[in-house]
Amino acid sequence: GAGVSQTPSNKVTEKGKYVELRCDPISGHTALYWYRQSLGQGPEFLIYFQGTGAADDSGLPNDRFFAVRPEGSVSTLKIQRTERGDSAVYLCASSLIPLAGVGNEQFFGPGTRLTVL
Amino acid sequence: AQSVSQHNHHVILSEAASLELGCNYSYGGTVNLFWYVQYPGQHLQLLLKYFSGDPLVKGIKGFEAEFIKSKFSFNLRKPSVQWSDTAEYFCAVRAGTGGYNKLIFGAGTRLAVHP
Numbered sequence: 001g002a003g004v005s006q007t008p009s010n011k012v013t014e015k016g017k018y019v020e021l022r023c024d025p026i027s028g029h030t031a032l033y034w035y036r037q038s039l040g041q042g043p044e045f046l047i048y049f050q051g052t053g054a055a056d057d058s059g060l061p062n063d064r065f066f067a068v069r070p071e072g073s074v075s076t077l078k079i080q081r082t083e084r085g086d087s088a089v090y091l092c093a094s095s096l097i098p099l100a101g102v103g104n105e106q107f108f109g110p111g112t113r114l115t116v117l
Numbered sequence: 118a119q120s121v122s123q124h125n126h127h128v129i130l131s132e133a134a135s136l137e138l139g140c141n142y143s144y145g146g147t148v149n150l151f152w153y154v155q156y157p158g159q160h161l162q163l164l165l166k167y168f169s170g171d172p173l174v175k176g177i178k179g180f181e182a183e184f185i186k187s188k189f190s191f192n193l194r195k196p197s198v199q200w201s202d203t204a205e206y207f208c209a210v211r212a213g214t215g216g217y218n219k220l221i222f223g224a225g226t227r228l229a230v231h232p
Contacts, residue, residue, distance in 0.1 A: 031218065042121075042207050042222030043161070056219060091161070104211075105151070106220060108161040 002026075004109035006092050012115045013082055021077040021112045025094030032075050033106060034067055035091040043091050049075060082116045089113050119144045121210055123223035130198050130230050138193040138226050140182075140208030149211040150191040151220065152182055156204045164206070167191065178202070203230045 005024040013019050025032050031050055035043035045059040049069045057067075064082075069075040079086055093106040124139040142148065152164040165176025172184040182193045191208060205227045209220040 033219065035220075035222075040224070042123075042209070042224050043220070045219040045221070048218050050218075059219070104149075104218075105163055105166060107163075108153075110160040 006109040006112050010113045014117050019079050021090050023075045023092030029094035031095045033093040037089045084116050087116045119221050121223035123226050125226045128228045133197050136195040136198045140191045141189050142210045151209040152193050153207045154204050198230050200230050200232050
């Protein structure tokens with residue numbers, strides 16, 4: 001597709017449940033990023049993939065959060081034992097190359113709004 | 118740790134007024150700087166970016182930003198706003214070491230332009 005796509009657009013779940021959020025990056029983009037945006041805040045970095053490997057997962061808040069990108073394209077963010085505080089918009093972004101310079105700008109998807117009741 | 122501060126959380130302007138949104142970052146090394154915009158119901162879009170060279174950067178829709186290294190600032194400006202500029206604006210920095218590839222965002226400034 002032309003842009004980054006994310007599914008579902010909205011997800012409502014109950015406290016304690018498991019959820020998966022999917023991201024399809026722009027074709028050919030090797031770098032993929034997950035961010036979380038809480039109400040009234042800017043996006044907050046969670047994890048960055050270069051190819052299939054997680055190059056930086058320092059933003060994951062705890063071990064309930066996990067992300068994979070097995071074939072270097074689509075990525076899934078997985079949240080176990082969801083808590084009400086996990087409610088936020090989860091954003092995915094991709095970039096052509098991860099290094100500095102022109103071409104490393106990140107293109108964002110529309111996000112998945114997660115609500116934990 | 119690196120951080121980004123946007124001083125104005127809400128700005129209300131009339132059409133044709135001039136706009137300046139403040140952004141300050143905390144990092145002493147090489148940075149890449151960005152302004153993103155989120156129109157109502159849409160996803161984040163890049164307005165403009167600074168990597169190196171001329172500190173006055175021009176972006177889309179008549180926006181510009183000036184990188185002032187001595188002030189750690191990257192303020193966004195537009196000489197004459199339009200109703201269609203109503204949106205939320207985010208300043209972001211990519212720092213040079215230890216987390217080079219992630220963006221650190223400010224909390225955003227919500228701009229409302231009245232006709």
